[in-house]
Amino acid sequence: MSPDRTRVAVVGAGAVGLSVATELARCGVDVTLYDRGDPGSGSTGRAAGLCYDAYVDRTDARLAARSLERFRELGVLTDRPYVWVAREGDDHAVAAIREQAGRMRARGRTISVLDPVALADRFPAIETDHLAVGAVASNAGYVDTDAFVAAMVDRARAAGVALRTDCPVSLGTDGELIAPDHTTSPDSIVIAAGPHTRALAAAAGHSLAVGTYRAQVLVAEDIAADPPIFYDASARFYLRPADGSVLVGDGAHPYEGDPDEYDRTADSAFLTDSVTRVETTLGQSVTVSRSRAGLCTATPDRDPLVGCLAPGLFVATGWHGHGFMRAPAVGEQLAKQVLGGEGIAHFDPTRFDGDEPIDLPTGIVD
Ligand SMILES: Cc1cc2nc3c(=O)[nH]c(=O)nc-3n(C[C@H](O)[C@H](O)[C@H](O)COP(=O)(O)OP(=O)(O)OC[C@H]3O[C@@H](n4cnc5c(N)ncnc54)[C@H](O)[C@@H]3O)c2cc1C
Structure with missing residues (x-):
């Protein structure tokens, strides 16, 4: 040295x-x-490895876009659009999506806003019956x-x-x-x-x-469709494709204990509710093959x-x-x-x- x-x-x-x-x-x-x-x-x-540059804040958008470049250089990114939606009757989420999309575009992000018909046309894997609006970020993907x-x-x-x-x-x-x-x-x-x-x-x-909170993901198998990366702002869960399966996440709750001692397995309520949400979103039944929990930090x-x-x-x-x-x-x-x-x-x-x-x-x- x-x-x-x-x-x-x-x-x-x-x-x-x-x-x-x-x-x-x-x-x-x-x-x-x-x-x-x-x-x-x-x-x-x-x-879960979700990556996108769909941020309203200028700093976040810049850092996320640069990170996507780095993931691509490393050869670990699977490019896939990121779609986030609000359901009929959720006026707050509908307004938020429209407002976010406008501000993201002002940051130079490539974002489109689609009605349910256009969403169904572009993303046939997603059941759009009860959706009110969706936004699509093109610069996105997922990483193992x-x-x-x-x-x-x-x-x-x-x-x-x-x-x-x-x-x-x-x-x-x-x-x-x-x-x-x-x-x-x-x-x-x-x-x-x-x-x-x-x-x-x-x-x-x-x-x-x-602060610390615990978040959960599961993997659901035998997925016939090929969905985008998807976040339902009304039902508050996300999913992304993963080699014929989907990875589904949320299940967040505050965790104040020792960060070495948290439960690394997913809760039964998270598993049950997530299966219902995925089946509604993809219009097919699914089987959970594995799941896990981890800790996230908050400010x-x-x-x-x-x-x-x-x-x-x-x-x-x-x-x-x-x-x-x-x-x-x-x-x-x-x-x-x-x-x-x-x-x-x-x-x-x-x-x-x-x-x-x-x-x-x-x-x-x-
Ligand atoms: C279920 C779940 C899904 C998520 N999905 C996404 C997602 O899709 N996209 C996204 O952007 N983020 C996601 N996150 C968040 C993401 O995992 C974290 O924000 C990110 O991994 C933080 O990385 P880090 O390097 O800061 O921390 P960590 O990956 O936690 O690394 C910290 C390291 O420090 C080590 N360490 C701790 N204490 C010591 C010590 N005393 N001495 C030496 N080493 C120590 C640990 O062993 C650990 O390896 C998710 C998180 C969870 C739990």
């Missing part, structure tokens, strides 16, 4: 940690990436998150990242990083440890406004906390279930900030004191 090289420790080899570590190493930084388990063993490996993690581990190693797996770390009160076999004080530490980020930052004296304003907490200490968390699709671009930008460049002002982690209330998402629960 050259004594002149900047040394950075990245905690957490999920989508975000892998991305920022690889970018830093490509810039010549001496990077060690720590994970308490294997890469992708946190939320990343449990995610395991394939992404495998590709990123290769890239990280090729860039020179030292990957330490099965290596849980903590932070000391002087900002040092404490691993089971050594203690180190690198030039900077980036904490991208998902729901564990709050406790790690607290150990170094920083209070983060991050008071629904924007993540990304950037500098204190000199030499950076965080990235609080994704509201949208961290995977923005991870590659966030990694690029956070790496620049660690090296002295501009951060993402909108996501500044110091904008909260840490004790603000957080409105955690709720969905289908037992």
Whole structure:
């Protein structure tokens, strides 16, 4: 190791940690990436892998669009339109979709708004009888998150990242990083440890406004049709195709316990209600083959906390279930900030004191 090289420790080899570590190493930084388990063993490996640039906010739209480019470069993205709909009688959701579509177009996104007849024509896999309106984002797709993690581990190693797996770390009160076999004080530490980020930052004296909720997905088999990526804003669930099956998600509810102790299996109410929703949406019966739950992080304003907490200490968390699709671009930008460049002002982690209330998402629960 050259004594002149900047040394950075990245905690957490999920989508975000892998991305920022690889970018830093490509810039010549001496990077060690720590994970308490294997890469992708946190939320990343449990995610549905939906990716789209359909954001109203300018920063989100830019980061999501750039991330889609990176997913394509890696060869892990299956391009597929993202369709979100509102049902008849849900005037609030109908108005929201029309308003969102207009604002997204103003951000340069390719979005069309379709009535039920046009939706049925373009997406015959979807039952449109009770739908009022739908919006379609063309720049979208889905990713097998395991394939992404495998590709990123290769890239990280090729860039020179030292990957330490099965290596849980903590932070000391002087900002040092404490691993089971050594203690180190690198030039900077980036904490991208998902729901564990709050406790790690607290150990170094920083209070983060991050809450946790549990979200669920299932896989339903024997799907005859070929649906787009689909979100029903009235029934509040999403689905995406997955090799002759569909992956179906939501089932969110607040989780205040130990992030190591949550139930990783899906609830029976989520499974039952999701099957009904999918059968209504696709007009066929389905069989559930597997399911899982994972943890998501949330903030008071629904924007993540990304950037500098204190000199030499950076965080990235609080994704509201949208961290995977923005991870590659966030990694690029956070790496620049660690090296002295501009951060993402909108996501500044110091904008909260840490004790603000957080409105955690709720969905289908037992
Ligand atoms: C069911 C479900 C579906 C989802 N679907 C989508 C989706 O379709 N699209 C989307 O964009 N997002 C989705 N998400 C959200 C997405 O999974 C997260 O936003 C994203 O994966 C966050 O990545 P991360 O790298 O920040 O965190 P993580 O992937 O959680 O990585 C954190 C890593 O830190 C490690 N770690 C924690 N503590 C320590 C420690 N003390 N020492 C060392 N290592 C540590 C963990 O082992 C873990 O590997 C979904 C989430 C869930 C649960």
